[in-house]
Amino acid sequence: MDDSLLLTARPATGPGVLLTDLYELTMLQAYFDEGLDATATFELFIRALPKGRNFLVAAGLEEVLDYLATLHFTAPEMRWLRATKRFSKPFLASLEGLRFTGDVDAMPEGTVFFPDEPVIRISAPLREAQLVESRLMNIVHYETLVASKAARCVLAANGRMLVDFGLRRSHGAEAALLSARASYLAGFTGTATVEAGRRWGVPVFGTMAHSYVQVHGDESEAFERFALAHGGNATLLIDTYDTERAARRIVSLAPKLQAKGVAVNGVRLDSGDLANHARRVRAILDDGGLDSVAIFASGNLDEHRLAELVASGAPIDGFGVGTRMNTSADAPYFDCAYKLQEYAGEPRRKRSEGKATWPGRKQVYRRYDAEGRFAGDTLTLVDEPQAGEALLLPVVRGGLLIRPRVALAESRAHANRQLSRLPLRLKSLEPADPPYPVTVTEGLKHLAAQIDARS
């Protein structure tokens, strides 16, 4: 057997199995006492679009595969669990050999999807399927949140370069890394976060900070030193004191640098009215013969500001987008859920007020119009095939990968194709009217009614 097919062969990474809610373990104890461990199917989906949003972009599957592949209780974790005295000895013994042995079906990363559509389906012995709930949601929710927000920035930027600048205000280390990954997946050009370059090959970009200019008594001297240190690769930050004066300083400096064989690659604006500064700086640079110097802008940008700047015709070649994208500031969370849909072959349904779910193992079929754009989705039971393309694909069977791992570049190309196939009204930053049609089959409605009548 090819090693790459053996899901459990990958090295242990991440925060470990105890990054979970206590109730997963208390339920596992009860299931153990009851001897319940038949196959359970859970599906992860998002209940509603945040206000003003038209679509979602699936992300996080590859990290989920890493997590499932390495799922186990380490000796120190077992020691700690024993010391809590919350659990029985036989139950704790059963955890020692626990591995993920179930099935995973999922939409490939980069797939556009809509509310109530399962993005990932887990079918596994009950205790495994339950245990993974918290971390699986933690990964998929956040990467999908960022990919969905970043895709809107990509549409708004209309082909201009976009770089993730959000490490410092991301919510912790993993958020910084996963947002670099998810925004690149959605079409960003790259990130400033170095470790994302090392880990996934995301292209890494950097300029300079205000502190660099401040350390030098003289702004011109700071520009000269930085350009010399980085050959033709320097992007100079020009708003520390006076943006236009700094642009003129670069024009004055250019012949001296040229004499040493060094060109300035770009300048960065980071405050004030970016469109106006960009126009004035462009004029100053062009008048000084520096029309090859690119203008890069940053500072509190999101898809709306990007669309405004693009529409204004401001001569900006690329954008640094950080905080508002990394934290998905207009919608910092989705109403996502991981719900039991079938246990021991029988469909299940939660009916809590305002939180009812569609029962059974489900599939999503997508139809396309004559131009290849998305025309409508159908939510159906897996044994009730519909017209169109099935979006959930088999990924893991019996704990083993049944397809090669997907490289980030490949998922990024898939996301790009998906965005190009969005109906035009969904590409708008404004709410689509009508919204994208997702139809629930009669068979699924019938099953839900049957279960309701029974309980």
Next chain:
Amino acid sequence: MDDSLLLTARPATGPGVLLTDLYELTMLQAYFDEGLDATATFELFIRALPKGRNFLVAAGLEEVLDYLATLHFTAPEMRWLRATKRFSKPFLASLEGLRFTGDVDAMPEGTVFFPDEPVIRISAPLREAQLVESRLMNIVHYETLVASKAARCVLAANGRMLVDFGLRRSHGAEAALLSARASYLAGFTGTATVEAGRRWGVPVFGTMAHSYVQVHGDESEAFERFALAHGGNATLLIDTYDTERAARRIVSLAPKLQAKGVAVNGVRLDSGDLANHARRVRAILDDGGLDSVAIFASGNLDEHRLAELVASGAPIDGFGVGTRMNTSADAPYFDCAYKLQEYAGEPRRKRSEGKATWPGRKQVYRRYDAEGRFAGDTLTLVDEPQAGEALLLPVVRGGLLIRPRVALAESRAHANRQLSRLPLRLKSLEPADPPYPVTVTEGLKHLAAQIDARS
């Protein structure tokens, strides 16, 4: 020397030194080429309160100390940097032995603070002080964000039990862990996140999920099995199908459980009108002789919902607060900055539009009124002492800790005392009128004007 004083003796943890913005490294290369490495002082502060907020709660310092203590480039990181061909060989060689050898002054975790007040001051050789910028902000920004939001929940809950439920929708693994830590610091009773219990001793709480009820064909059977598995420690989730019917089922079940020596500890409501359900469920339980069973509520709570529920007199004994607290949903980021204030003994100032900073090494002094409540702060230069208590304390000198590490419980007690000393108008969820007074000294204003005149 006591080992606990040796900052660099702690084991390596965390994501590594390459969790940084590329520009930190490009600036370091330039500084290396120029031979610049005099002492630089940077201060971390927040520029403004988010709308509707009255104060901030400092958090993250202890993780910053872990980060600084273990700061170094590993062999695989060095190999990767070499392979990028972005940096010179002599510069890369200089990174191999890099450790943090500087000074840290900071407000203790749990200290209430206000805009423009430095929470952490780093004074170190320029390259070290610059390199740590991105990760230091990443830690302090997020923990302070959560502690500040959680403190509002604590004030609103008015003594009721609060448990962090937010792992699943936190932004990644570290956000889940740090929000469990920061909310406990701010006064939460505990968390559902098991690993936070293991790592910091945060008390861990858990109930059950809807899936547990769904797996059992019969709700009563699910309750019975779960109670038996957990002795008197079970909190039963009662909203899977019909909340009040479930409460009656628990009343019917109680004698049977009692016969086996098992009591139900509590019930959890998770949907619908929580205040109304709580009243009806309380009546059902009390009528059934179960007045010792606590009612616990969860579902989309934040400080405003908590205040409403408390004000309504709803008989709810404790709350699970998740997503909106962990993501600080009303203000998912702060406008924080880490700025160079002094280099080689000379004060520095950034003057970018809308982003000017106060120059020099600064200290914050706090005055108290007759009842011991905060009366006003003064922002001043370190060599210009004022009336009141100095809030930034020395923590690290020359890379070595000069005080013992502070246990989380101790910081939590400090936060509790701080919140109790807030002026009453600042404890309100509404904007305080007038806002808390922070005065800038004439000496500091004069220094800023001097620097402006010079450049």
